Amino acid sequence: MSTPPSPPGAAQADGTSIRIGALVPLTRPGWVEAGRHLLAGLELAVHEVNDAGGILGRPLELVVRDTAADPQRAAAAVDELAGLGVTAVAGEYHSVVARAAATRADALGLPFLCSSAVLDALTEQPTPWVARLSPPQSRGWQLYADFLLGAGHSRIAVATQPSVYWAAGTRILRDYLAPRGGTVIELDMPALNPAAVCDELADQRATALLLLVGHPEPAVPIVRSVRRDERLAGLMIGAPAGQPEFAEWAALLGDDGAGVPFLRYLPERLSPLGARVETALRERLAEAPSFVAFEGYDTIAVLADVLRSHGADRARLAESWPRVAVEGTRGQVRFSRTPGISVWQWVGTPIQVVDRDPGEPGRFRVLHAAHETS
Known part of the structure; x- marks a missing residue:
């Protein structure tokens, strides 16, 4: 046999x-x-x-x-x-x-x-x-804060939902930005709809809005509302957690989803x-x-x-x-x-701040990067 x-x-x-x-x-x-x-x-x-x-x-x-x-x-x-x-x-x-x-x-x-x-x-x-x-979140989000400061943003709003992860991100940003002249303005998303977010952004004179919220809800409606508000024409939208990395983001938002910097872990x-x-x-x-x-x-x-x-x-x-x-x-x-x-940590992970190119949303642009040798 x-x-x-x-x-x-x-x-x-x-x-x-x-x-x-x-x-x-x-x-x-x-x-x-x-x-x-x-x-x-x-x-x-x-x-x-x-x-x-x-x-x-x-x-x-x-x-x-x-x-x-x-x-x-x-x-x-x-x-x-x-x-x-x-x-x-x-x-x-x-x-x-x-x-x-x-x-x-x-x-x-x-x-x-x-x-x-x-x-x-x-x-x-x-x-x-x-x-x-x-x-670690602290390393990536501090790099993101460096990017914000380098781009001239000092009044930074964060739209956030209750979560240990989002709370940690807000704390990292505030602790890093405050000694460097930056201000973090918290917007409590369970209490605000997208239109109210736009009103707050205009009233607070924020120059950047970071989406510390779930995807697609409420991230996508917030982006659409901000993009259509003439008062916020110069506002930068950011998503450090990486929502724009995936095809679903581009499919749902089209051109509105371009120019939103996020963290990506590639060399x-x-x-x-x-x-x-x-x-x-x-x-x-x-x-x-x-x-x-x-x-x-x-x-x-x-x-x-x-x-x-x-x-x-x-x-x-x-x-x-x-x-x-x-x-x-x-x-x-x-x-x-x-x-x-x-925990045991790989310290050499490459980190980039990237966005989708507004002129070609299918292409990513590297805006800022750091890499520690392992």
């Missing part, structure tokens, strides 16, 4: 796969488009690992759970995944959700490599179990690996990949390298964070301890 040959390059499983849990927002109120890109990056990297023979002959298996931007749902998913025997958990886009997942992973002794959430305090206390690829030029992955992601997504897709790919690249070197034991994997040195799509990934950050 003969068995059919395995596909070329396929992992020769010994009967067991190495399971990685993946937390991704795939349904509303989660940011579904971000979740789709994150999952595309994770899946592409898993596919490539398995095509190359897997991890010492064992295939990687991605066990996906939809968080729907719900912290309690994410924590429950971490419990479930731990019970299913995953070696590690990866992913998540929403910071408040990632915080719940990180807290639960820490309590269970389950390694968690966070792909895309930026909230500085992912856990209340320092933990050896959690590492992160995306930059000035992709490496040869990054360029190859960009092509593969574009085919998988049928559109240009966002930085979130690259974050997903790099997450699996790091975990695969660690698994090859240290095996699938959870404790050994977590102990390996400070020894990671992996070439990702956006630079070499190394983790270290950073003051004020409770």
Whole structure:
């Protein structure tokens, strides 16, 4: 009796796969488009690992759970995944959700490599179990504040909704701008409709409005109202959290969505690996990949390298964070301890302030950038 040959390059499983849990927002109120890109990056990297023979002959298996931007749902998913025997958990886009997942992973002794959430305090206390690829919110948003000051903005309004993430962003901006002559004016969105926002902006003589709110609601109606208000013709709209990165923003807003600066975590030029992955992601997504897709790919690249070197034991994997040195799509990934950050942190993440070109909304312009070597 003969068995059919395995596909070329396929992992020769010994009967067991190495399971990685993946937390991704795939349904509303989660940011579904971000979740789709994150999952595309994770899946592409898993596919490539398995095509190359897997991890010492064992295939990687991605066990996906939809968080729907719900912290309690994410924590429950971490419990479930731990019970299913995953070696590690990866992913998540929403910071408040990632915080719940990180807290639960820490309590269970389950390694968690966070792909895309930026909230500085992912856990209340320092933990050896959690590492992160995306930059801390404080670093990215301070760079954004530098951009605002350099562009001549000192009276900055923030339209904000109740959230630990938005509150942290407002605090970072205020603490950074105040000593440098900047003023932050808070607009409480649950109490204001878009027309009232325009009135406040005019009364307060703001020169910039930052959207610290959900997408598409209420971000899209606010942009439309501001763009159509003659009193606010010179006002800059900004979205540091990255809403304009995705195609849905451009589809909903058209030309109104151009010229809205946001934070993006890509280098000035992709490496040869990054360029190859960009092509593969574009085919998988049928559109240009966002930085979130690259974050997903790099997450699996790091975990695969660690698994090859240290095996699938959870404790050994977590102990390996400070020894990671992996070439990702956006630079070499190394983790270290950073003051004020409770998890192992990649400090070399590239950060850009980018917008859609008003003359060609499908093209992105880099307005400001910073990169710390890892």
